[in-house]
Amino acid sequence: MLKIAVASDKGQVSEHFGHCEGFTIFDSEGDKILKSEIVANPGHKPGFLPNFLNDLDINVIISGGMGAGAIDIFNAHEIEVITGAAGTVEEVVKAYLAGDLESTGSVCHDHQHHDECH
DSSP states (O other), X not given: OEEEEEEEETTEEOSSGGGOSEEEEEEEETTEEEEEEEEEOXXXXXXXXXXXXHHXXXXXXXXXXXXXXXXXXXXXXXXEEEOSXXXXXXXXXXHHHXXXXXXXXXXXXXXXXXXXXO
């Protein structure tokens, strides 16, 4: 089983991982989604969210953009990072499971301007 977390805002992929409303967590097997649930964002503090999601046994994180520090922590936990995603959370996860979603490497550089992730 694969656990995929999508940084989400109102059913859409969030532009910035740390500032999302919550994470839609999908349990999947093969190319099938078995279940999903929404977990509220417990708060944005440097280094906290990657460890929080690791504690939930997440295998993959998908977001529009993400800071380099978070990416480094996810890599240390061997969690796959997909950035540059956009659309509804379910469409994005289905694309990932079909092998049609690749990371663009979108890294956010300024926490003060979370709308400037590219």
